[in-house]
Amino acid sequence: MLLVLLCCALLLLTGCTGSGTEGSSGKSRPAPRDRDGRSDSGTGDFDKDGYDDFVTVDEDGASGGSEAGRRVVIIVVPGSRSGLDAARTTRYRGVYSGPLLRGDLDGDGFTDLVATREPRPEEEAGPQAAYRAVVMFGGMNGLGKPVTVAAERQFLAMAVADVNGDGALDLIDRGKGAQEKDPQRIAGRIAYGPIGRDGAPARLAQQDWQAAGGGATSGDFDGDGFDDLLFTGSPPYAEDEEPGPDPVPAAAYFRGSPKGPLRAEPPGGLDNSTEDGVLTPLAGDVNGDGTSDLLVGGGGTASPADGLDPGQLTLVYGAQGGPGKGRRSTVYSQETPGIPGDSQGRDLFGALSATGDVNADGHPDLVVSTPGEDKAGRFTLLPGATDGSGPDPSRATAFDAKAYGGKSLSATLPLLDINGDRYTDVVARTPGGLLLFPGGPADFPAGQPELTAAAKVGMSGRN
Secondary structure (H helix, E strand, C coil), rough: CCCHHCCCCCCCCCCEEEEECCCCCCCCCCCCCCCCCCCCCCCEEEEEEECCCEEEEEECCCHCCCCCCCCCCEEECCEEEECCHHHCEEEEEEEHHHHHHHHCCCCCCCEEEEEEEECCHHHCCCCCCCEEEEEEEECCCCCCCCCEEECCCCEEEEEEEECCCCCCCCCEEEECCCCCCCCCCCCEEEEEEECCCCCCCCEEEEEECCCCCCCEEEEEECCCCCCCCEEEEECCCCCCCCCCCCCCCCCCECCCCCCCCCECCCCCCCEEEEEEEEEECECCCCCCCCEEEEEEEEECCCCECCCCCCEEEEEEEEEEEEEEEECCCCEECCCCCCCCEECCCCCCCCCCCEEEECCCCCEEEEEECCHHHHCEEEEEEEEEEECCCCCHHHHHHECCCCHHHCCCECCCCCCCCCCCCCCCCCEEECCCCEEEECCCCCCCCCCCCEEEHHHHHHHCCCC
């Protein structure tokens, strides 16, 4: 169950053809408010109306529950002055997989959404059976219909990054086969931006990442203006199996440069294995120094209770020489003084985490998810220290499912300013729908969390 929860939070597993968005009067909308640039700057607002927009995935009840007909819906709920605007919800259906990615791929000033389309069941044995990246381009009317990225054979879109520093965002294809021991292994590629509205990249370049299959994390981890890439996954051989003469590493790191990604030494501190596999690290600027840091979830050590995967979060700080080459990494768990709770098996503290400024004091705050807490879930807010050193666990506050009358509760990523007041909010999923925890200048949340019922946005009611 925990693995399913994490996959729903990080990956779009199967899903969708676009239903379009509601039209507008055609009048010019105001420019988005200035962001502080510390977390997902400018990527939250698809239509530039000044309010960030929420996206989630959910199983489509119309598929009847059969595996062959199973679908996952992408649900887009626009933000507004009063919070989530359920009346303008858009749903995309089809068969998709891969992480949901945000970024302005065509350079028009509007944030776009990226997913990867899976082969349909009837295509699985045919020549067209390939995974293909699609882009839903943003605009004044919101997101448009999915447009396939023009690239021969499969293209698994795992990250959005400007790897050559030209100001255009690029799409990163991880390739296929290293993890699965596929003799027909396919090297990865880079679709260099800008990506045209017809799906055509400026150019395509092959790039063998020489790493086990899995997730990819992007960010400017050395502060040089070029986005870097970290690939993580399980080695393509069992623990008791002797690797070959050229073993495939479980982690591979590439620094961005004018020539594109250049292989470099992977950072230390990647203790991100759990019983269910390797958790993909996330990225965020946790101390506000303008350099991306790695947020690495992992299994941790159960104490005082016995059990697997109580969870821990390791912050690997970005530095001029690369992540982990400067300030010593910090490890947080539910045993850290000030953080509520205690480490118990299957809690998975730190499985998901994100940065944002909930009180607009100029210091990034950290939100950490614990999906298995009491088999229901919680998220914990670690406010940013006033001295700019990073999260302050002594002021941590936990938010549990039971406190809000739900059977489960999970914070979603990225953190967004849904109501446009310049304070970062937290949207949490519950079986009853979406709970908006508003940021504000003093205590968090700034007001009573507002529930948008699952039925209003077409969610299944399962978390």
